[in-house]
Amino acid sequence: MAQSPRIPTIDLGPWLSGDPRARARAAAEVDEALSKAGFLLVTGHGVTRAAREAVREAARAFFTLPVPVKERYAVSVGGRGWLAKGMEANGYAEGTETPPDLKESWTVASDQPIGDPEIDEFWFQPNRWPEEVPRLQTVVQVYLTRMRGIADELLRLLAVALGQPEDHFTRHTGGATYGFNINWYPGRDVLGEPEPGQFRIGPHTDFGTVTILDREAGRGGLQVYTDDGGWADAPYDPAAFTVNIGDLMARWTGDRWRSGRHRVLPPPADEPTEELMSLVYFGECTPGTLVESVPAPVGRVAYEPVDSHTYLRAKLDSITVG
Numbered sequence: 001m002a003q004s005p006r007i008p009t010i011d012l013g014p015w016l017s018g019d020p021r022a023r024a025r026a027a028a029e030v031d032e033a034l035s036k037a038g039f040l041l042v043t044g045h046g047v048t049r050a051a052r053e054a055v056r057e058a059a060r061a062f063f064t065l066p067v068p069v070k071e072r073y074a075v076s077v078g079g080r081g082w083l084a085k086g087m088e089a090n091g092y093a094e095g096t097e098t099p100p101d102l103k104e105s106w107t108v109a110s111d112q113p114i115g116d117p118e119i120d121e122f123w124f125q126p127n128r129w130p131e132e133v134p135r136l137q138t139v140v141q142v143y144l145t146r147m148r149g150i151a152d153e154l155l156r157l158l159a160v161a162l163g164q165p166e167d168h169f170t171r172h173t174g175g176a177t178y179g180f181n182i183n184w185y186p187g188r189d190v191l192g193e194p195e196p197g198q199f200r201i202g203p204h205t206d207f208g209t210v211t212i213l214d215r216e217a218g219r220g221g222l223q224v225y226t227d228d229g230g231w232a233d234a235p236y237d238p239a240a241f242t243v244n245i246g247d248l249m250a251r252w253t254g255d256r257w258r259s260g261r262h263r264v265l266p267p268p269a270d271e272p273t274e275e276l277m278s279l280v281y282f283g284e285c286t287p288g289t290l291v292e293s294v295p296a297p298v299g300r301v302a303y304e305p306v307d308s309h310t311y312l313r314a315k316l317d318s319i320t321v322g
Helices: 012-017 020-036 049-063 067-073 090-094 117-123 135-161 247-252 308-318
Strands: 009-011 039-043 081-083 104-109 178-185 201-205 210-214 222-226 230-233 241-245 261-264 276-283
Touching: 009 012, 009 020, 012 020, 012 039, 012 135, 020 039, 020 135, 049 104, 049 135, 049 178, 049 276, 067 081, 090 201, 090 308, 104 135, 117 308, 135 178, 135 210, 135 241, 135 276, 247 308
Parallel strands: 009 039
Antiparallel strands: 039 241, 081 104, 104 178, 178 276, 201 261, 210 241, 210 276, 222 230, 222 261
């Protein structure tokens, strides 16, 4: 296995200080990193480890409930509630045929209707919360408030890194959708033996603008793909968020930046009880945003403009099993 790819750590503190030289250094590092792997580690975000662990503790209390109880909250991809194992195969989005992903998820998303019934029906559905674990709603809502602010700050940093006005992306987030998945990866003691070619999450790129991941280290953890190194374990810092861009952001930059290809390995055979949990925030833009590539010489490919949420909906449909 190749060594961990060289993914820089960006401290948001100097960026937020307003010092022009610090901001310029951060922007240059971001541009270089996203051109190679599509990933960053981000510190200085102000979200305590305790806040992140509070979400995990409450989510674990739900995931370990009996299946008949969890089934009361069952949804399909794109819904709000419990996504059972076997409902999703992320490899399908890139055309890689894999068995369904070895995970369960609790999914939360944007829920404030904008008054357009066609858009509201899918993108602004009401969130559901388990009666058995009432504290899950409380800790997740606090966490999401922080994530929305961090996502917009990252988009301002990305705009400057791209050589654009600071509001180049955030002007499109006034009515943004977002998604939040709490992904639970049980061990082999719960799942049994994986099928050949089966992953906790199959190889894929994310679909939207920016993803903010809080992860746990493990043998069956996150791997990142680069052209020069192939698949390698992602570097881990417990204080940092792992941040990557998705397909829409790559299109926006005219492929100057890479949509970070990644996967989550199956639970290891020699550690059959390894259990991991990831908190995954997907920052998006306002429905109806027209994503157009920045022109050359900044952009390298002139993509046809796409409607952001038409694109996202098609990708969600592509990973749905059954």
